[in-house]
Amino acid sequence: MSKENLSFPLKVEEIAQIINGKVDGRKEVVIKNVTGLKEAAEGDISFLSNPKYVEDLHTTKASAVIVSWDLKPISNKTIIRVKNPYFAFSQVLNIVFSAKQNYIAREVHKTCLIGEGVTLGKNVAVGAYCVIENNVEIGENTIIYPGCYIGVKSKIGANSLIYANVTIREEVYIGNKAIIHCGAVIGNDGFGFVPFEGKHHKIAQIGKVVLEDEVEVGANTTIDRATCGVTHIGQGTKIDNLVQIAHNVKIGKNCFVVAQVGISGSTEIGNNVTLAGQAGLVGHITIGDKVIVGAQAGVTHSIPENTVVSGYPARPHQKAKKIYALMQKLPDMYKEIQEIKKKMKKE
């Protein structure tokens, strides 16, 4: 049975084989669903990764649980031992996900409008009412859900997923194994104007957008095209929902950009950077590799690599934590200063 054709129900031993694990308990039990330890019912498989929740193993109704090699034996519970239970669990989730994908007809729906010079790879699916403009290229096995617009000369690699109602403008280059979620807009005009003789004149945005392989773009996120040149997102970078990425921004590889983050124009971000939710970055700064920016932080200056920052304006996290804790003491501090002044007057 090839991995592609797998779907629930599966026996515990079949799952163990997929996730490279060893069964303690009833190998023949049939698993119908995947879920969390607490919500699990009979017929479910679940996992234990964080030792904090080890007690849940005794109360869970799950028929099988994925655990790590070094967990003590559990009586009366069927377990599958693996190296990394969380990763193994994600492999099991993938079975469900892949089974879903098999329902999608690998065809170009008859209502799609396909421009001149369009190249579609083998096994491509394009959903109803998509508009694919002239000279677009789409790699093999890529799935495009209904209602998407793909502008002139854009390219999408192989094995990518474009969910419903996505808008990709002209000259946007998306790599292989990319995922673009519903409602995202890629290649939109950057926000650029030049004042001249008392009026704001629009600066035409004629640059491009490049998303390397395995980039993920969240729902209703917007990524602006460059004025000239390229707005660039590196391989493996994952972007959450409602994020704003301005023109000429460069983001490195394997970054996480969490929901509602805003990155202003021409800012450059290194590799393995995490920007937590609602953080904002001014334009024209540089963020080093492995930087972590806290939620809601306001980054006003460049940040060297391997730094954790938080707060507004963003400062090294240990310092910011101390400052925000002391804000709590401001009323006391104010009172104490007044008392000191009073005492000194008396003396």
Add this chain to the structure above:
Amino acid sequence: MSKENLSFPLKVEEIAQIINGKVDGRKEVVIKNVTGLKEAAEGDISFLSNPKYVEDLHTTKASAVIVSWDLKPISNKTIIRVKNPYFAFSQVLNIVFSAKQNYIAREVHKTCLIGEGVTLGKNVAVGAYCVIENNVEIGENTIIYPGCYIGVKSKIGANSLIYANVTIREEVYIGNKAIIHCGAVIGNDGFGFVPFEGKHHKIAQIGKVVLEDEVEVGANTTIDRATCGVTHIGQGTKIDNLVQIAHNVKIGKNCFVVAQVGISGSTEIGNNVTLAGQAGLVGHITIGDKVIVGAQAGVTHSIPENTVVSGYPARPHQKAKKIYALMQKLPDMYKEIQEIKKKMKKE
């Protein structure tokens, strides 16, 4: 005349009957429009709810004004007395709104693509170029505007309104009398990855979304499906535009979630909670019933019921107010400390 067929123009006495009010003045005056006291012109009806604006009653050009039972008599102005003028006004606005809705053809447009096993209730309207995937169920009287996508096995209850270009992915369950505004995305993948052997692996998001009856979802808002289990929004909860609700979040009944709020994964919110604009909540915390979170607040810990919090990090509002007021005095405090130190040195 049934309520459904009402539309302007209406006589003052007809309006009074609808809103259960008593007319002082000219019952026969014809009302053509509804608007605010200040903007009103002849032929308009308006309302006075806040006593602060009582003077506007004398200058308004409105032909009739809805007021409360206990307002003093007003000469020369036609008024309708009711228990709650603001609520009565909203009933009058509903007349205009309902009249608009009557224009919508109660049919499935011939360009819609309706999958296999789809169940459509009586009197359902589905607009042009909608794609309804297999095994979707839609309850009676529900209206779906053009350009919507509804994924496999999703359900929408009766008397709901889905505005144009909404994307609802698979296995999303929406109750009765729900309203989903344009561009909203419901059931999108949550943002989950597992690090393993030096790479971030996507965790397939195979859970569901449940929106109970009378939930409202704002334009371009995103509600992620659960990893496993359910992202759940309770009855009567109203969500504004551009809000982000992450995977496995639970929101109780009758909450208000104002524009651009972000709620991180697995956070649980009680009933009658208000989250003001641009507030952000970290994941895995619990917010008690009747909590109010101020605009732009950053909530980093669980909050007990009946608490008002604000600021970053969010603290009890009275405390936060004092702290932010004292920030104003930081320059003075700093100066005073330096002066004290100088004096003490001299002594």
Add this chain to the structure above:
Amino acid sequence: MSKENLSFPLKVEEIAQIINGKVDGRKEVVIKNVTGLKEAAEGDISFLSNPKYVEDLHTTKASAVIVSWDLKPISNKTIIRVKNPYFAFSQVLNIVFSAKQNYIAREVHKTCLIGEGVTLGKNVAVGAYCVIENNVEIGENTIIYPGCYIGVKSKIGANSLIYANVTIREEVYIGNKAIIHCGAVIGNDGFGFVPFEGKHHKIAQIGKVVLEDEVEVGANTTIDRATCGVTHIGQGTKIDNLVQIAHNVKIGKNCFVVAQVGISGSTEIGNNVTLAGQAGLVGHITIGDKVIVGAQAGVTHSIPENTVVSGYPARPHQKAKKIYALMQKLPDMYKEIQEIKKKMKKE
């Protein structure tokens, strides 16, 4: 050769004529592309506006550079001297942009659904799968990309651009030379509810939206219709991506509203105001002409004209800057107060 039919390649002297400049160097050199000084290759034209980058003139590979009248002569480099190099550069970018636009077929695509009583001006383009409801008016030369929805009785002026998958609800009035970017939602319901007898009742939003000439609205931005009356955006105001503008907001002329800003209901904003990224404004306040609100600022009160504010809560910028700098000293201040107290006790 009319301006409309221009496209690259162009000779340097042809470009000089368009931007009203004077060539120093090789007038016959052929220019094929436009880009920044640093990225430029042979055949590119670039510009120098900021004297800070004058050294780049010597190293750039650009075949020609647009500079200001007063720049010293540069040997070995073909330059075009103009009054305002940045503005001239934007004119050159416009050539590329206009050439792109010429590809668009000036027709109503056969898949469009055009309601009764719709008026389309001369030379209008409407893309595939658009739905134009009854009694809409669209002015001449306006281009509407695929997948847009335009509601009953809405009007769009002449020479406007509506990008793909935009949703415009009923009774929205957009002026001439407006640009609405992909995924924007205009005329959505405002967020209004009235509590009555223990329940939140929706207040129908029956007002309108007016966007004057030359307004630009960013991707996935949401502009709510008024409850009654009008949500109004003045001439030349530019709005970036993912901005939230609530019901009954008024914005004056020539304002900049940067990405992810949120403006609450009924707030009135003057002319030439700048709201930087992620700023939030409470409802029912007034912002004077030429106010600048800093990024992430939280504006809780009305602000007089010509004021720069920043921080949370927003304060005059010079004051806020001092306060946020002193936050840095909070740990020292706290320590000093404790030391002073200790010393005083001893004495």
